[in-house]
Amino acid sequence: xxxxxxxxxxxxxxxxxxxxxxxxxxxxxxxxxxxxVEKSLGRITKEAVYARCSxxxxxxxxxxxxxxxxxxxxxxxxxxxxxxxxxxxxIVVDTGDPVNYPYDAVIMAEDVIEIDERTVKILEAAxxxxxxxxxxxxxxxxxxxxxxxxxxxxxxxxxxxxxxxIKIMVVKQPKAAIFPTGTEIIxxxxxxxxxxxxxxxxxxxxxxxxSYGGLADRFPPTPDDYNKIKAAVSEALDSYDMVIINAGSxxxxxxxxxxxxxxxxxxxxxxxxxxxxxxxxxAVVKGKPVIGLPGYPVSAxxxxxxxxxxVLALLTGESYCDNNVAEAVLSKRMISSLKHKxxxxxxxxxxxxxxxxxxxxxxxxxxxxxxxxxxxxxxxQNCEGIEAGETVRVELYRSLQEIRHTVVxxxxxxxxxxxxxxxxxFHYPGVYLSSTHIGSMGxxxxxxxxxxxxxxxxxxxxxxxxxxxPYIKRMFxxxxxxxxxxxxxxxxxxxxxxxxxxxxxxxxxxCRFVNRQRGAGTRVLFDYKLKQAGMDASEITGYDRExxxxxxxxALVAGNSADAAMGIFAAAKAMQLDFIEVGQEExxxxxxxxxxxxxxxxxxxEVLKSSELHTRLANAGGYQYEEAGDIYFIxxxxxx
Ligand SMILES: Nc1nc2c(c(=O)[nH]1)N[C@H]1C(S)=C(S)[C@@H](COP(=O)(O)OP(=O)(O)OC[C@H]3O[C@@H](n4cnc5c(N)ncnc54)[C@H](O)[C@@H]3O)O[C@H]1N2
Ligand code: MOO
Numbered sequence: 179x180x181x182x183x184x185x186x187x188x189x190x191x192x193x194x195x196x197x198x199x200x201x202x203x204x205x206x207x208x209x210x211x212x213x214x215v216e217k218s219l220g221r222i223t224k225e226a227v228y229a230r231c232s233x234x235x236x237x238x239x240x241x242x243x244x245x246x247x248x249x250x251x252x253x254x255x256x257x258x259x260x261x262x263x264x265x266x267x268x269i270v271v272d273t274g275d276p277v278n279y280p281y282d283a284v285i286m287a288e289d290v291i292e293i294d295e296r297t298v299k300i301l302e303a304a305x306x307x308x309x310x311x312x313x314x315x316x317x318x319x320x321x322x323x324x325x326x327x328x329x330x331x332x333x334x335x336x337x338x339x340x341x342x343x344i345k346i347m348v349v350k351q352p353k354a355a356i357f358p359t360g361t362e363i364i365x366x367x368x369x370x371x372x373x374x375x376x377x378x379x380x381x382x383x384x385x386x387x388x389s390y391g392g393l394a395d396r397f398p399p400t401p402d403d404y405n406k407i408k409a410a411v412s413e414a415l416d417s418y419d420m421v422i423i424n425a426g427s428x429x430x431x432x433x434x435x436x437x438x439x440x441x442x443x444x445x446x447x448x449x450x451x452x453x454x455x456x457x458x459x460x461a462v463v464k465g466k467p468v469i470g471l472p473g474y475p476v477s478a479x480x481x482x483x484x485x486x487x488x489v490l491a492l493l494t495g496e497s498y499c500d501n502n503v504a505e506a507v508l509s510k511r512m513i514s515s516l517k518h519k520x521x522x523x524x525x526x527x528x529x530x531x532x533x534x535x536x537x538x539x540x541x542x543x544x545x546x547x548x549x550x551x552x553x554x555x556x557x558x559q560n561c562e563g564i565e566a567g568e569t570v571r572v573e574l575y576r577s578l579q580e581i582r583h584t585v586v587x588x589x590x591x592x593x594x595x596x597x598x599x600x601x602x603x604f605h606y607p608g609v610y611l612s613s614t615h616i617g618s619m620g621x622x623x624x625x626x627x628x629x630x631x632x633x634x635x636x637x638x639x640x641x642x643x644x645x646x647x648p649y650i651k652r653m654f655x656x657x658x659x660x661x662x663x664x665x666x667x668x669x670x671x672x673x674x675x676x677x678x679x680x681x682x683x684x685x686x687x688x689c690r691f692v693n694r695q696r697g698a699g700t701r702v703l704f705d706y707k708l709k710q711a712g713m714d715a716s717e718i719t720g721y722d723r724e725x726x727x728x729x730x731x732x733a734l735v736a737g738n739s740a741d742a743a744m745g746i747f748a749a750a751k752a753m754q755l756d757f758i759e760v761g762q763e764e765x766x767x768x769x770x771x772x773x774x775x776x777x778x779x780x781x782x783x784e785v786l787k788s789s790e791l792h793t794r795l796a797n798a799g800g801y802q803y804e805e806a807g808d809i810y811f812i813x814x815x816x817x818x
Contacts, residue, residue, distance in 0.1 A: 186449030188450070188517060189449065190450075190451050190519070191484060194458075195484070195488060197460070198460040198485070199489075201444075201446050202492060206466075206492045208493055208494075209493075210348065210350055211348065212346065212347050213345065213346060215346050218335060218346050218348055219335060220329065220330060220391065221329070221346075222327055222328065222330070222349040222495040222496065223326055224348055226322050227322070227343060227346060228322055228323065228341075229318065229319055229343070230319065230343060231319050232319045233314070233316040233317040234311050234313060234316065235313065236278075237278070237311070237313055238275065238276060239275045239276075239310060239311075240273060240284065240311045241284055241309045242273050242286070242287050243285050243286045243288075243289070243290060244262075244271065244284065244285050245268060245275075245277045246281060246282075246285055246304050247268075247280050247283075248283045248304050250262070250267050251300060254300045254301060254303045255302065256301050259291075259299045260300050261293065261297055262297065262298050262300060263296060264298075282306050283304035283309065285304055286309065316340065317337070317341045323341050329496070349494060351391060352420060352490065352493035353392070353394075353417075353418045353419050354387050354392055354394045354395070354418060354420045354421065355394075355397060355422070356383050356384060356387075356394055356396045357397050358377050358379060358396070358400070358425065359399065359402060359435070360399060360401070360425045360426065361401040362374055364377060364399065365398065365399065366378070366381075377399050378475065378545075379424050379478050380397075380399075381396070382475065383482065386482055387486075387490065390490050391494035391496045392493070395418070404434045407423070407426075407434060407435070408441065411439075411442065412442055419493055420467045420468065420490070421467075421468045422469050423435050423439075423471070424470075424473060426473070427448075427457040427458065427470045427473070435459055442463045442468075443461055443462050443463030444462050445461045446462065448460075450481075451559050452480065452484065452519050452521070453514075453515075453518040453520040453521070454474060454476045454540075455477040455542075457472050457477075458471060467489050469485055471486070472542070474543045475548075476523075476541070476542045500573055502577070503573050504533055504571075504574055504578060505533065505569050505571060506526055506533040506572045507535065507567060507568070507569055507570075507629075508534075508537075508564055508566055509535065509536040509588075509624060509629045510537055510566055511565050511566045513562065514557040514562065516559065519557070520557040521554050521556055522537050522540060522554060522555055523537070523548055523550070524538060525538060525550065525551065525552050525612055525614050527581060527584055527586030527629075528584070529586050529628055529629055533581070535553075536614045536624075538550055538551055552572075552576050552581060552612070553574040553575050553576070554572070554573055555570045555573070580610060583609050583778055584612045585602075585611045585612065585631050585632060585776075585781075586630045586631045587630065587633070588613070588615075588616060588621045588629065589613075589615070589616065589622070589632075590634045590635060590636055590699050590700075590765070591615035591634070591726075591728060592666070592746065592748075592765055593746075593748045593749075594634075594795065595611070595613045598611055598786065598791060599611040599612075601790055605784075605785065605788075609777070609781045611782060613634070617694070617695055618633070618634070618637045618698060619697030620697045621633035621768075625768060626653065626654070632769045633767065633768040634663065634766070634767055635649065635650075635699060636666075636763045636764060637649045638763065646660060646768070650812055651812060654770075656770055656772070657770070658768060658771060658811075658812045658813075659768075659770075659809055659811050660766050660809070660810045661766060661767040661783060661807065661809055662767075662805040662807065662808040663765045664801045664802060664803045665762050666748075666763055668745070668760055669750075669757050669758050670683075670686075670743070670744060670757070671742065671745045671750040671753075671755050672741065672758060673735060673738070673755065674755055676756045680741075680758060683707050687713075687718065689740075690719055690740045691718050691720035691723070692720050692724075692725055692735070692742075693718075693722065693724055693725075694725065694744065695724040699765075700744050700745060703761065704744045707760055725743075728746050728748070729749050729752065729753075731743035731744070731745050732749040732755060733753060735753070736754070744760070747759075748798040748800050748801070752798075757800075783809070784807070786806040786807035787806060787807035
């Protein structure tokens with residue numbers, strides 16, 4: 179254990195950033211450069227910019243027509259038309275032409291009656307300066323066009339040119355060097371073997387730095403070699419404004435980063451009370467910021483947002499405000515430790531007038547939880563958790579507008595949902611389907627609490643042998659409907675080639691099983707089949723081991739961490755596993771009648787009926803979809 183860093187601190191986030199900013203205060207300075215205005219989009223002005231000329235520079239015709247001398251048009255009316263003579267009483271002008279003395283008004287072409295080449299008739303007198311844009315109407319020479327520290331937008335570029343500015347002083351973009359480290363890290367062009375990890379973090383950092391106004395250079399992955407990392411970092415600091423080192427930040431025997439930085443300069447913080455992201459390193463080397471980010475992608479992302487972004491802002495001049503914040507009701511209890519401030523990724527949906535936040539996977543390696551997230555909420559360090567139903571503050575990644583037009587679907591997972599979401603985005607721009615997977619029963623409970631629009635269910639009622647309807651009838655008092663989905667083949671997902679030669683439920687006694695979570699329809703079906711086979715749960719090794727989706731159980735079988743799981747054919751096929759049919763089930767959508775007319779739900783129903791969806795389901799295999807999109811009103815049609 180000799181080389182482990184067992185002494186990580188637990189500095190609160192704000193304190194850590196304050197310590198670091200104080201250390202950087204006198205050494206990190208913005209630099210400036212002059213660039214052509216046409217290249218300045220998104221850059222930040224160094225200083226106020228003043229117009230070098232007026233716009234318009236002369237009195238200019240605002241309309242096509244004739245320029246006249248107001249005095250000479252007096253008395254013109256319908257009854258007493260006035261005849262004007264070209265180049266004496268008027269000149270012809272087009273929009274934008276100069277209008278000079280003695281001309282002082284423009285009459286629009288539509289109000290001028292042409293008599294011949296030299297004469298026109300007018301029926302109304304002109305008022306002085308009508309349809310003339312006076313000098314400096316838009317911009318007056320010497321006027322301030324843009325203030326300092328202003329982020330340049332397309333309209334600013336237009337105005338700068340109108341004001342005679344062709345070059346502008348802006349904040350120089352800071353250059354960051356990114357060093358991914360780790361002997362197991364390989365470039366994405368190589369096919370990974372067991373134990374190897376595709377380098378992805380440095381690409382994510384590069385994109386984040388670019389979107390926050392900096393420039394980034396990625397270095398190839400450096401193996402866990404003390405001297406190599408030290409030499410590379412030290413050299414980079416001669417030509418870059420900041421350095422990011424990725425991974426090797428915690429307590430592993432090859433986690434060198436902190437030792438290297440201590441040797442090269444000063445480590446101000448190692449270990450922050452944040453989750454994910456605890457082992458972040460904030461250091462100063464050669465008078466420049468060096469930040470060590472953890473290897474886990476979510477930890478790295480959250481540390482980047484909390485520490486790299488504000489440090490980068492000291493160099494870019496960008497300012498940020500968290501304006502996209504909303505209050506939402508939490509759908510599921512979240513427990514957290516008092517030891518840290520925790521960032522929880524959430525899905526957000528609007529059901530009725532309630533905004534609902536549902537927590538996603540919390541693991542630091544679960545990068546997909548960030549992809550799926552609509553935002554995140556923070557559990558403060560001094561808080562043990564937040565109860566379901568409490569109001570939380572969510573920082574949103576999507577606009578409220580988008581969230582309002584999203585069908586909130588909570589329940590059992592099926593590939594059908596991913597396909598439908600994809601088709602909806604394509605055929606109904608601006609309408610989305612967002613699904614959270616907590617099993618059929620969990621979904622129905624969420625619907626009861628008003629947290630979902632639709633619930634994908636496949637619940638077998640053992641007494642009647644019927645699917646879904648009996649549950650909905652029992653659980654809901656309000657008028658409900660069922661949108662038909664698909665019939666799916668359920669079965670045992672087993673290793674490729676079925677090495678244990680499993681033939682059905684009865685054979686499960688000899689193998690390592692992985693179950694679906696309590697409340698999942700597949701689990702209900704499994705229990706039903708066990709009972710039919712006269713077996714007991716205690717006879718199955720792994721009955722209590724749970725995974726949340728069909729793909730998740732299939733992945734466990736594919737990874738040889740289990741021999742069999744109950745699931746759908748499509749999941750077995752996707753993972754190239756074998757499949758033993760056990761039965762068919764009905765996968766439908768429970769929906770309160772009051773939501774049926776919502777345009778978003780209508781779009782979803784149309785997608786269910788579409789031949790495009792049916793073709794995709796046929797390709798996946800294991801589905802019958804003839805009834806997809808049909809609607810049954812529970813009370814009328816299924817009265818028993
Ligand atoms: N005994 C302890 N173990 C760990 C602690 C601790 O306090 N005591 N902290 C845990 C926490 S919290 C985190 S976060 C991680 C941080 O790990 P490191 O920063 O040291 O990173 P590695 O161990 O090298 O890698 C972690 C993980 O990330 C993958 N990785 C690394 N680089 C990349 C990259 N460029 N692209 C994609 N993925 C990358 C790497 O392969 C690992 O899977 O430590 C815990 N352990
Ligand atoms: O801090 Mo680590 O990022 O929790 O997993």
